[in-house]
Amino acid sequence: MMRSLSSAVGGLRAHQTKMDVIGNNIANVNTYGFKSSRVTFSDVYYQTLSGGSRPTTALGGTNPTQIGYGAAVATIDVLNSPSGMASTDRALDVYINGDGMITTQDANGNLFYSRLGVLGFDAEGNLVDSSGNFVMGFPMDANGNPIINPDGSLDPENLSRIQVKPEMLDQMTGISIGPTGEIIGTMPGDNTMNASKSVPPWLTGVTLSEDSNLSGKINVTMDIISKTSGALNNAPWITSVTPAKNSRIDGLYNFDYDHTTKKITASGPNGEVYTGDYKRGELVDLKDATGKVMFTVQTEQYIVPSATGALGSIAYNAVLELNMTAQDAGGNKVTAGPIEYDGYSTTVVFNDDVSITIDPSKVGLESVPKMSYDITNSYNTWLKTMVADDNAVYTEGDIYLRATKEYMAKIVLGAGYEASKFLDEDQLAKAVEAAVNAWPGTNDYEGIKVTWEEQVPAGSNNYILKITSKDGLQTTSSSVFSSAAPLSAANRITIGGTDIQKNGVTFAGGNNTSGETIGSCKVYDHIYMYDKGFVQLGNPVVFKEGQSLYKMGDGGMNTLVDADALKAYFGAIATPSLSTNPPSTAPSPSALYVNVGSFNIEQQEDWMFNNSIGMATPGEGEKVTIGVIALANVPNLAGMLEAGDSYFTVGPNSGDATYSRPGINGAGSLKAGYLEMSNVDISKEFTDMITTQRGFQANTRIITVSDEMLQELVNLKR
Numbered sequence: 231m232m233r234s235l236s237s238a239v240g241g242l243r244a245h246q247t248k249m250d251v252i253g254n255n256i257a258n259v260n261t262y263g264f265k266s267s268r269v270t271f272s273d274v275y276y277q278t279l280s281g282g283s284r285p286t287t288a289l290g291g292t293n294p295t296q297i298g299y300g301a302a303v304a305t306i307d308v309l310n311s312p313s314g315m316a317s318t319d320r321a322l323d324v325y326i327n328g329d330g331m332i333t334t335q336d337a338n339g340n341l342f343y344s345r346l347g348v349l350g351f352d353a354e355g356n357l358v359d360s361s362g363n364f365v366m367g368f369p370m371d372a373n374g375n376p377i378i379n380p381d382g383s384l385d386p387e388n389l390s391r392i393q394v395k396p397e398m399l400d401q402m403t404g405i406s407i408g409p410t411g412e413i414i415g416t417m418p419g420d421n422t423m424n425a426s427k428s429v430p431p432w433l434t435g436v437t438l439s440e441d442s443n444l445s446g447k448i449n450v451t452m453d454i455i456s457k458t459s460g461a462l463n464n465a466p467w468i469t470s471v472t473p474a475k476n477s478r479i480d481g482l483y484n485f486d487y488d489h490t491t492k493k494i495t496a497s498g499p500n501g502e503v504y505t506g507d508y509k510r511g512e513l514v515d516l517k518d519a520t521g522k523v524m525f526t527v528q529t530e531q532y533i534v535p536s537a538t539g540a541l542g543s544i545a546y547n548a549v550l551e552l553n554m555t556a557q558d559a560g561g562n563k564v565t566a567g568p569i570e571y572d573g574y575s576t577t578v579v580f581n582d583d584v585s586i587t588i589d590p591s592k593v594g595l596e597s598v599p600k601m602s603y604d605i606t607n608s609y610n611t612w613l614k615t616m617v618a619d620d621n622a623v624y625t626e627g628d629i630y631l632r633a634t635k636e637y638m639a640k641i642v643l644g645a646g647y648e649a650s651k652f653l654d655e656d657q658l659a660k661a662v663e664a665a666v667n668a669w670p671g672t673n674d675y676e677g678i679k680v681t682w683e684e685q686v687p688a689g690s691n692n693y694i695l696k697i698t699s700k701d702g703l704q705t706t707s708s709s710v711f712s713s714a715a716p717l718s719a720a721n722r723i724t725i726g727g728t729d730i731q732k733n734g735v736t737f738a739g740g741n742n743t744s745g746e747t748i749g750s751c752k753v754y755d756h757i758y759m760y761d762k763g764f765v766q767l768g769n770p771v772v773f774k775e776g777q778s779l780y781k782m783g784d785g786g787m788n789t790l791v792d793a794d795a796l797k798a799y800f801g802a803i804a805t806p807s808l809s810t811n812p813p814s815t816a817p818s819p820s821a822l823y824v825n826v827g828s829f830n831i832e833q834q835e836d837w838m839f840n841n842s843i844g845m846a847t848p849g850e851g852e853k854v855t856i857g858v859i860a861l862a863n864v865p866n867l868a869g870m871l872e873a874g875d876s877y878f879t880v881g882p883n884s885g886d887a888t889y890s891r892p893g894i895n896g897a898g899s900l901k902a903g904y905l906e907m908s909n910v911d912i913s914k915e916f917t918d919m920i921t922t923q924r925g926f927q928a929n930t931r932i933i934t935v936s937d938e939m940l941q942e943l944v945n946l947k948r
Contacts, residue, residue, distance in 0.1 A: 233277070234932055235936050236299050236300060237299055238300065238929045238930070238932035239929075240302055241932070242929045243303075244269075244300075244301045244302055246926070247269060247303050247306075248303075249919070249926070251306060252919050254267070255910045256912070256915050258908055260908060262316070263876045263905070264876065264908040264910065265308050265908075266309050266910045268309060270305045271301045273298055273301055273302075274299055274300055275298070276297065276299070277297045277299070279296065280292070280294060281294050282294035307868055309909065311909050312328075312906075312909070313908060313909035314906075315901065315905065315906060316905050316906075317903060317904055318905055321405060321902055323347055323902065324349060324859075324900045324902055324904070325347060325900070325901045326861065326899075327899050328899065329896055330861030330863055331345055331861065331864070331878065332346075332347055332359070332861065333365070333862045334365055334877075335363060335366055336363050340879075341879070341880075341887075342878070342879060343862050343870070347359075347905060348360040351394065351399055354393070354396060355393050355395055355396045355398075357393070365859065366389045366391060367389075367390060367857050367858050368388075368390065368860055369388055370855075374854055376412075376858040378858075381890075381894075382890050382891045383889065383894075386889060389860065392413065392859070393857075401417060402417060403851070407902040410858075410891055410894070410899065410900070411858045411859035411892040413857040415853070415854050416851060417851035417853070431592050432593040433450060433588065434588065436587075439584075456473035457473075457570075458546060466530060467534065467535040471525055471526075472528075473524065473546055477522075479524060479525070481499035482499055482543055483497065483498050483544055484496070484543045485527070487508060493505050493507060494507075495516075496516050502518070504525060508535070509529065511530065512529060513528055514526070514527045514529060515527075566584065571588070571593065612633075612791045613791055630759070631758065631789075632756075632757070632758040633755075633756070633773075633800065634758070634803065635753060635754070635800060636754060654730055660728050661728040661730050662678060662749075664725075665678075665705040665725070666699075666751075669699060678697065678699055678751035680697055680750070680751075694707045695707040695725055695730070706725070755772065755773035755800045756770040757770060759783045767782070767783035773797075775793070775797055778793045859900065861890060861891075861892050862888070863897060864880060864884050865885035865886075866885050867884070869882070870884045
């Protein structure tokens, strides 16, 4: 009874081993270069009960009587049958079309063999496989030719690592592997710009460096973006505001929250309104009337907004953003940017490989009149450029700027609000000018004040005007006026011979306090703009230290200045002018009035907002052989030992490897861009799995039945 149990156990072990091999095969059904295995069984030891006998003249012969002791694993064979190839479109992947194996060497000098051809170059220029082991090949002579035996073979002692100088490898624009194992590198040629129909007019050229390894298309795009240039004020419930790309947001925007509707509203400088539903502590999209997202607002989690009112403002500056995409010699995507284009540079460098040249006059932020100018005199040391808004009304012709110091009288309101009703501001400025001119040596213009004083006795409602300097110098009105009646020709308000009242306006002096300041005078650094006929365009702007961009004129002219140079220019003007009106004809250039240039206005189309593409291709240079791969042939492939990672090593019964060039001496040729698939036959493996399972089950039944028979034997004594 014990013999059947031993046989069944042997059968279980053999079938379990076969199932292990089947499992390994199926697990590697998609492993590139994998070779499946098979299991064969054999019967084992036999017990002879009788040896048999020869036949005699008196008695016939008898057969031997033997009982076997089960099955065992006879062999586990690697099936080295060839398999199909899978396309990878990678230049350094190779498929061996026929016999042979790629030879690699690890860090300890041990040789391994594989059908898996995933190759590449490391940082030192060594050709390595996917595990980092060195790929072996033919040695190269000084002229870059392989040292090879006449029959195409390679002596084992001459087997060499394939290596290229890293600096040479970096210059190559492409690498390919030929069918007979040659590795060809393409050196860079003359880089050229190949223009296409999509090249925008602002892109005048694309330049590649001489040692660039980029190949294929180089795309250059220009997008418009809106970028925050100011901080939120008085809006702690908003943590950040981000404009949508290509939203063309530009200007000062006020943000309001309506407690009733639960909406956030952004109001722009030109009347535009964007709204969104408030969500506490979340991102809120603010959209225009068409539903387009213009802003994304991040609200504060722990601060509740007020019910109404302008809670903050934020300034945006529209800028152009340049991006570049390319492809390196290995087919990998290379990107550079974004780069914020300043609108003036003619060259933009992306990296050491690519730079582009730009015509700034053909690049803009809006579809608006663009302006070019020529400096006509030496007084312009501070103007950079001018760009008109889209609502500008200028026509082609000269434009002049005046940069000057001047002081101006200004009406201010206080308790004596009635001052604005009877004083003529322009006439008051002339009266201040006349008074200052009468005070030689007075330079503190900001200290000049205009006041009125009630005359004694108190309550008489009779007043006089006084212009007073910081030094105490005074000029008073030559007439005393009363609030009792409208001002008349007989009761004029005159200072230094200049009438400063508005005709027919009653002065209710009883509402005012004696000695209150109603006007002041302050020095301003002003910039005026005039057309060709010297008609002032819009209001003057006040120079602010450190500010470089000013909007001027009707419709808005964006004037970019050199802030430091303009500050020095104003500092050189010693005497301010009290004139409030521009000259009727062009004056001679002076420190007071400067003709900065003649501007030519041209309309610019709206093409620059498209993602226009410029293409450049490096030229193809000399092709050089940088190595030759050697294939190994082993007499008995079935005798090789599997080492994992798709590697094999020679074994005691495999024979020694010989080396030859691919396609020669029976070695297969190489096909680049492909890998060898696994040779696992999934249908066969599933069939073997079923028969193995049934054999395993049958052996378990032998054990079960033998156990029952032993149990019956034990029960005999009962």
